[in-house]
Amino acid sequence: MGKTDDALNIIDKRTPTDPELEAMVAEANINAEVAQLIYEARTKAGLTQKQLAELVGTKQPVIARLEDADYEGHSLSMLQKIAHALNQRLVIHLTP
Numbered sequence: 668m669g670k671t672d673d674a675l676n677i678i679d680k681r682t683p684t685d686p687e688l689e690a691m692v693a694e695a696n697i698n699a700e701v702a703q704l705i706y707e708a709r710t711k712a713g714l715t716q717k718q719l720a721e722l723v724g725t726k727q728p729v730i731a732r733l734e735d736a737d738y739e740g741h742s743l744s745m746l747q748k749i750a751h752a753l754n755q756r757l758v759i760h761l762t763p
Contacts, residue, residue: 675692675696678692694739695736695737698736698737698738698739698741699736701733701741701746702733702734702735702736702738703736705730705733705734705746705749706734708749708750708753708755709730709734709749709753712753712754714753715727716730716731716734717730719749719752719753722752723745723748723749723751723752724748725745729745733745733749743757743759
């Protein structure tokens with residue numbers, strides 16, 4: 668098998684199946700995805716963090732935290748405010 672630089676593949680190869688580790692990786696992945704979605708939507712709209720913060724009624728550091736892949740405090744209400752401010756719709760799916 669060839670070399671890989673995919674962190675998830677490396678973790679899978681080096682660790683036995685561990686449900687707790689898998690849950691932690693899944694949560695970290697979701698946090699990173701949400702952060703990336705917020706960042707991409709904001710930059711596509713041509714807004715700075717400060718401008719988006721003003722539109723949703725918060726401060727720039729809050730937006731910076733939301734765009735941080737390590738942040739674990741995303742709230743549905745804040746995501747809805749951001750979507751509304753960017754003229755987008757928030758869609759959430761539950762999958763098995």
